[in-house]
Structures are given as C-alpha cells and as structure tokens.
Amino acid sequence: xxxxxxxxKAESHLWPLLSMGAILALQVxxxxxxxxxxxxxxxxxxxxxAVATLALSLxxxxxxxxxxxxxx
Amino acid sequence: xxxxxxxxxxxxxxxxxEHRLNRRAFIHVLFLASAAMGLASVPLATLARWSQRSGPxxxxxxxxxxxxxxxxxxxxxxxxxxxxxxxxxxxxxHLPEGGFVAYDRRCTHLLxxxxxxxxMDHLVCPCHDGxxxxxxxxxxYGPPRRxxxxxxxxxxxxxxxxxxxxxxxxxxxxx
Numbered sequence: 001x002x003x004x005x006x007x008x009k010a011e012s013h014l015w016p017l018l019s020m021g022a023i024l025a026l027q028v029x030x031x032x033x034x035x036x037x038x039x040x041x042x043x044x045x046x047x048x049x050a051v052a053t054l055a056l057s058l059x060x061x062x063x064x065x066x067x068x069x070x071x072x
Numbered sequence: 073x074x075x076x077x078x079x080x081x082x083x084x085x086x087x088x089x090e091h092r093l094n095r096r097a098f099i100h101v102l103f104l105a106s107a108a109m110g111l112a113s114v115p116l117a118t119l120a121r122w123s124q125r126s127g128p129x130x131x132x133x134x135x136x137x138x139x140x141x142x143x144x145x146x147x148x149x150x151x152x153x154x155x156x157x158x159x160x161x162x163x164x165x166h167l168p169e170g171g172f173v174a175y176d177r178r179c180t181h182l183l184x185x186x187x188x189x190x191x192m193d194h195l196v197c198p199c200h201d202g203x204x205x206x207x208x209x210x211x212x213y214g215p216p217r218r219x220x221x222x223x224x225x226x227x228x229x230x231x232x233x234x235x236x237x238x239x240x241x242x243x244x245x246x247x
Contacts, residue, residue: 017095020102027109034116036199037183044159045183047120050113057110064103067096 016067023060027053123159136226136233139164139174143230150188152177155223155234161185162223164232165206168193172232174223175209181216195220 034049139153148168155162161177165188175195177185184199194212195204202214209220224235 016099017102020099020106024102024106024109027106031109031113033182034113038116038119042159042161042178042183043120043123045120045178046116047124050117050120053113054110054117057106057113060103060106060110064099067099 016063019063020060023056023063027056030056136235139225139232139234141231142172142227145172148190150190153234162234163188163195164225165195167206172225172227173207173209174225174234175204176221176223179216180211180218180220181214186220 030049030053034046034053037043037045037049137155139155140151145151145164145166147166147170149166151164153162153164154160155174162174163177163186164172164174166172168190175186179186179197179199179202181197181200181202184197186195186197186202186204188206189196192203193206195206195209196202197204197214197216200215202216203212204210204216204220205212209222211217211219226233226235
C-alpha cells in the first residue's frame, strides 16, 4: 500500500488556522474583560476592549478574504 | 443572506456532511465566530461611549468632596464611595491602628473591584487573588504589577473629604 501523499504546500497552510485561532482567543479574552467591567458597572472602561474585539473581527475578515482568494 | 450563512454553518457541522469539514470550512466557522464576537462588542462599545457622554462629569470640588463622617466608620472597617465621578469606584479604609486611607477601587490588573479583608489586613482582588498593602496601596503578591492609585483625603470637623489622587500606577513610598 502506497504511503499517503501529502501536498507539498500543506504545511504552509497551517498558518491560516493558527492566525484565526489566535485572533479568536484574543477576542474571547477581550470580550471577557469587557463583560467583566460591564458587570461591575465600570461602563467607561468597556470601550477599549470592545473596540479591540471589533477591530480583530475586521482583521479576521481581511484574513478570510485573503484565504478565499488564495483558494486554500 | 442570513439563510445562506445558516445553511453553510449547518452544512459544515451536520453529521452526515462530515466529509465537507475541510480546512476551508473550518476557517469559515472560525471567521463566523469572530464576526459574532465583533458584533457582540458593538453594543458594548456604544454603551461605554454613551455612558461617557451622559455620565456625570463633575470636577472635584474645591475643598474636597465629603465622603463620610469619622464616627460612621469604626476602626478596621471600610466604606465604598465613588470619586471623582459616579463611574469611578473608590474605597475608604479606617486602618486598625487608626488613620484613614482611600484608594481607587479598581484592581490594576483587570479592573475588578478590590475588597477590604480586615482579617488579612489587605485589599484583595477576588478575580485573580491580587493583594495590596492597605497602608500604601502597593502590590504584595498576585498578578497586578502596579499599585492602587491613592486618593488624597483630609479630615475636617469630623468629616472626611476626598481631595485628589495619584496617577494610576505610580508607586507610593513605604512597604
């Protein structure tokens, strides 16, 4: 039985998963901070983590568009 | 549009369609999760901005803002108050050996409110177990790296007034 063939570019295709995973992890952490501050009534302090979460969504969108073009 | 998104998600995660759960589909799901969190943050950011605009922005009054009467707080007890605005929690301590100190109540790690633990004689952040010296505000141990900002107070005619404060993260002398 012939060994399973791996596409030569397969390894390089790991970075999109890692990038998306890192972005998601950051977003979860930031959202947690925002909700935590909200729960304690610190409304003024919620803005920066919330905007950072939104900005990371945009980064994820650009990444996703890029991946779509690259046909990964 | 929403139906398409839903169908793609369902297609990706449906048991009979497992063979479609390739890398592209997985990244698609990750992107949708990221977009959902981004959307969830919009009302939070709006609320924060709105509260900053509509919230009380009173400047500290000359001569200080009265916090409490000395007689109201026995030795070893604390009183929470808000200063300089209603959105800024602070804590006033009557130290066991006498004397008053006041601090910004937000932990310098992730802004959880710190609590006065008189048995330990520390200000404690319950979120990640950060401990602060009650006399100086400096970090004793735990994740915070910066001391609690101190609020200057003054006792006049049996009333404690908040006067001003140190910037966040400035280390105070002692301890």
